[in-house]
Amino acid sequence: MGSIFRPQVDYFVEYLKIQNHYKVIDMDQWMGFYRFCNEISFPEMTEYNPELAWPLVLNNFVEWIREKQA
Known part of the structure; x- marks a missing residue:
């Protein structure tokens, strides 16, 4: 997954490290992240x-990215 969606994976890993x-992360959350990437x-x-x-983790992830971009 990281080779196809490198920017998303890098940001998600960074987010997971600071939250x-x-x-x-359970299978439902990973599948949601895969859907998000697609x-x-x-x-x-x-x-x-x-x-x-x-998944709530993705709502929080998107909110975190948007705050970084602001």
């Missing part, structure tokens, strides 16, 4: 809608 809510343009993320069924 303190998640000690492990469906959402990065780093713009204009298609991202937090009202859709995304």
